[in-house]
């Protein structure tokens with residue numbers, strides 16, 4: 001159970017929803033809406049959460065679960081839990097220390113943080129705020145490859161050990177950035193891992209928008225992944241894959257990890273929930289890369305289900321922003337601790353003491369029960 005100071009009183013939080021409610025009260029309405037908003041109807045956003053409810057856990061009993069170990073090795077780093085932070089933009093809208101606070105919170109929980117190219121603080125300042133932390137960088141390639149190389153060099157020398165490419169966003173709508181006005185209001189003018197010395201204007205200006213449109217490479221293609229593989233020794237993760245075909249291609253071009261993601265329901269609406277897409281990707285990858293998942297993870301049992309279906313680690317997006325808005329670095333830490341405690345308990349209750357005990361036989365799709373005990377895959381029509 002975590003304590004967050006709310007005004008004068010202290011509140012004990014044991015669920016992520018509590019952070020969500022307090023964050024909604026603390027954040028300006030437009031920032032709250034920007035962080036939460038889905039694309040189009042919000043079908044995929046809702047589906048991410050609903051889909052977790054459609055899997056049932058099948059615990060094993062009478063095992064010695066007096067000690068449960070939640071540690072996991074992810075992309076070569078030992079973490080206290082297989083739960084880490086997805087890249088999300090504009091943390092200074094949630095807290096004045098922005099990504100520096102997020103990095104501190106993740107490092108103090110001994111887990112990893114993927115810093116977004118849309119961070120308001122520089123890669124170097126974020127690294128300095130939490131020198132011992134495991135950090136990866138979501139890179140946005142530039143039209144000028146020498147600039148992309150410069151970003152890679154900066155990430156390498158600031159101790160980032162992995163590069164993430166987000167592959168489900170072929171177009172950026174820089175003209176319609178609702179966050180630019182909010183940033184201006186919050187006195188934040190910078191995207192220092194996306195712009196270079198020649199940038200003009202503040203984040204809300206037309207010059208800035210034009211600069212981004214002129215310099216950011218869009219769309220990126222498989223050629224960019226191949227280019228990246230040749231130009232960095234760092235581990236590479238593709239985020240936003242939902243099909244076996246793309247997963248196989250990713251393995252062919254030599255990536256180290258794949259994050260099954262639909263951008264938290266913020267890109268193509270109508271795509272499946274990530275937990276439903278996960279097994280197909282895991283099968284296609286066949287152990288040749290690590291597979292992760294994000295989207296709708298809100299409880300320890302969600303984490304357990306994803307691990308059982310083959311994810312090596314899960315990532316959270318919005319919940320970290322809620323923690324940040326509630327209580328800065330400490331709030332991020334607390335959100336992660338809540339998930340770790342819930343995972344620890346769920347593992348014990350399921351008869352698992354370590355990651356290798358978490359197997360596919362631990363979960364079954366609800367259709368197994370709806371249609372009689374004939375179908376383990378959820379695909380039969382009985």
Ligand SMILES: Cc1cc2nc3c(=O)[nH]c(=O)nc-3n(C[C@H](O)[C@H](O)[C@H](O)COP(=O)(O)O)c2cc1C
Nearest residue numbers: 035086087088089116166263264295296316317318
């Ligand atoms: C406010 C916000 C900003 C985001 N910015 C990025 C980004 O810069 N790059 C990216 O790859 N994904 C971005 N995402 C998507 C997250 O990385 C992640 O896929 C998603 O939030 C996971 O779903 P969840 O919020 O339900 O945990 C963003 C999500 C939110 C909510």
